[in-house]
Amino acid sequence: MTQTPPPPDMPNMPDMKQYRARQRSRNIALGLVLVFLVVLFYAITFVRLGAQHG
Amino acid sequence: MMTPTINPAATLILPTEWRDFFALTKPRVMSLVVFTGLCGLLAAPVSIHPVLGFTAILCIALGAGGAAALNMWWEADLDAGMKRTAKRPLPAGRMDPIAARDFGIGLSVGSVLILGLAIGWLAAGLLAVSIVYYAVIYTIWLKPRTPLNIVIGGGAGAFPPLIGWVAATGHITAMPLLLFAIIFMWTPPHFWALALFVQSDYAKVGIPMLPVVAGEATTRRQILIYSLLLLPLAATPWFIGATGAVYGIAALGLSAAFVGFALPVGLRQSAAGGTMKAERRLFWFSIVYLFALFAVLVADRLATVQGWQG
Numbered sequence: 027m028t029q030t031p032p033p034p035d036m037p038n039m040p041d042m043k044q045y046r047a048r049q050r051s052r053n054i055a056l057g058l059v060l061v062f063l064v065v066l067f068y069a070i071t072f073v074r075l076g077a078q079h080g
Numbered sequence: 081m082m083t084p085t086i087n088p089a090a091t092l093i094l095p096t097e098w099r100d101f102f103a104l105t106k107p108r109v110m111s112l113v114v115f116t117g118l119c120g121l122l123a124a125p126v127s128i129h130p131v132l133g134f135t136a137i138l139c140i141a142l143g144a145g146g147a148a149a150l151n152m153w154w155e156a157d158l159d160a161g162m163k164r165t166a167k168r169p170l171p172a173g174r175m176d177p178i179a180a181r182d183f184g185i186g187l188s189v190g191s192v193l194i195l196g197l198a199i200g201w202l203a204a205g206l207l208a209v210s211i212v213y214y215a216v217i218y219t220i221w222l223k224p225r226t227p228l229n230i231v232i233g234g235g236a237g238a239f240p241p242l243i244g245w246v247a248a249t250g251h252i253t254a255m256p257l258l259l260f261a262i263i264f265m266w267t268p269p270h271f272w273a274l275a276l277f278v279q280s281d282y283a284k285v286g287i288p289m290l291p292v293v294a295g296e297a298t299t300r301r302q303i304l305i306y307s308l309l310l311l312p313l314a315a316t317p318w319f320i321g322a323t324g325a326v327y328g329i330a331a332l333g334l335s336a337a338f339v340g341f342a343l344p345v346g347l348r349q350s351a352a353g354g355t356m357k358a359e360r361r362l363f364w365f366s367i368v369y370l371f372a373l374f375a376v377l378v379a380d381r382l383a384t385v386q387g388w389q390g
Contacts, residue, residue, distance in 0.1 A: 041094075048095045055098040066138075069131045070198045077129070 096179060100169035104152055104180055105145030105187070112370065113144040113240045119374035120241025120259055123381045124248035132199055136247035139195035140240050143207045146187030147236070150215040153180040162281040184215070195247070203247040210239035224286070227293040230275075234267030235260075241374070255322045258313075259377075263370070265310045269303045269342060270366040276300075276345070277356040277363075297349065303362070304346025311335040314373060324389040327380035334369055334376075341365045 117140040121133055128136070152159065152170055160171035169175040188211045196204030218233035226232075238260040245256035272290055275282060276299060279291040291299040312319075314335045318328025344358040383389045 045094055048097055052095055052098050066135065070135055073129050073131045074198070 093176075096169070096175045100174050101183055103169055104149040104175070104183060106148035106152075109148060109237075110141055110144050112367070113237070114141045115371060116259075116263065116374050117141075117240035117244040119378050120244030120256060121248050122244075122378045123241075123259075123374075124245045124256075125381075126249045128248045133248070135198045136195065136203065136244065139191040139199075139204075139207060140243055142187050142191035143195075143211050144214075144240070146184050146189075146191060147211045147214040149180055149184030149187060150211075151219045153177055153184055154215070154219050156180075158285045158287065161285040162278075164278055164281055188215070199247045200250055202250065202252070203243050206239060206243045206246060210236055210243065213239070225288070227288045227290045229288070230268050230271045230290070234264050234271075237267055238263035254320065255317060258317050258320075258322070262310070262314050262373070265306060265313050266366065266370060269306045269310070269338075270363065270370075272299050272303050273345060273359045273363040273366065276359045300346045300348060304342050307339050307342035307346070311339055317377075323377065323380045324384055326383050326389060327376050330376040330380075331373060334372055338365065338369050 114137055118137050121128065121136060152168060155165075156168075156170035156177060159165035159168050165171065170177060170180055188208075192204050192208045192211070195207055214233070214236035218229065218236050222229040222233050241259040241263070242252070242256045245259065246252055275289040275291050276296065279289060279296075282289040283292045290302065311332070314331040315328055317323040318325070318331065341358075341362045345362050348358065380389075
């Protein structure tokens, strides 16, 4: 009896799960970094403008 | 007969975890960089807005992280051959080298640009020099070529308090240069103590660390010489009147203790078959020493501002 190999276009599920989980955690980390940078740049601009006009 | 089929799952490359990117920045080294940078900023005679101060320290940390990532990218093959470093993301095969290189370049360029735009271009220029100093002059040029790699390369780690000070004041004076010199003089005994107890690792991958090239006796003598030179240098800010007695007395006491830890290392002939206890103690004390010295520098400034000392 021969074993049927997995279809060529379908990685097996545990690997895909791990792949998606890592992708997700990286996306969350990157998202947090971007939000942090937006807040930081806003604060820097606020302080610098305040210093010029204060 | 069955035709072999390639299963994409077998070749599926998992994305690198963010923790591995974080590990690439050498967080433990970064803690010392952040601390000395922060102390340089706080010890400066000019106060800086907390948001700008935070930005300056963040950029110093990111710049150091970028330089560390480039160092790990360049030395991945060497790291694979050393027990101490074999589990790092690149030698362990958990990360694509190109991703590590791009991450390092991104952090380096980003940190310099943000520092320049938010604080000033003198501080940003110094940060850029420190990154090039570590990633190119030390990692690529000096480390594989000369046993003096640590002596000259020590300059890379000496930049943070200088950058912190310049971020606050906007210019370079004698005091931040002295802080630079103190870390510059501290680095050789700190690293050579480590090199003494991991020298077989360095020898295996052909890095010409002093104990490997010149032998243990020379290294021990050099450790003692640098430790003795560090003593008056660490107290110089007090001697020239840039700090008060709080710093001066603490610097003399801490540096005397440093010499005390260096003496058994320096006077020992060889530790063949020994446990290298004295060398390990000196290495750990050297870290405590630097943290304590810079903490006292800030305490001294605080005491002066509060009027507790003249």
